[in-house]
Amino acid sequence: MNDEFMLEDLDDDKTIEFVRNYISADLKERLSDDDLVFFLDTISDYYCDHGIFDQEPDADGCVDVDVEAVAAYLVKEAKKHDVGNFDLDEMMQIVAGELEFGEQLEGPDAIDEN
Secondary structure, eight states, X not given: OHHHHHXXXXXXXXXXXXXXXXXXXXXXXXXXXXXXXXXXXXXXXHHHHTTTTTOOOOTTSOEEEOHHHHHHHHHHHHHHTTSOOOOHHHHHHHHHHHHHHHHHHHOTTSEEEO
């Protein structure tokens, strides 16, 4: 069981590092690793609550993710949980970074961003 948690932490660290390198320098300066963990967890919550994880991939192996809708959810949740005030474009960078990281793990055609 401890090995599972260690692997999850390693995955989180890799995702945080990837997203941090993906986003703009201005946004990077504003966000701590804890902020990024919050956003990544919130993205995962959104995917669970909106059936993204349950979608069957299309013929190309892709599932549809409405990046703008996920980003809008992050804006709302960040404000609600006093993480900060962010605009849609900033949150779209985080969502796109998370999707790009996942795509690199699963192959070039794993995700279809809208």
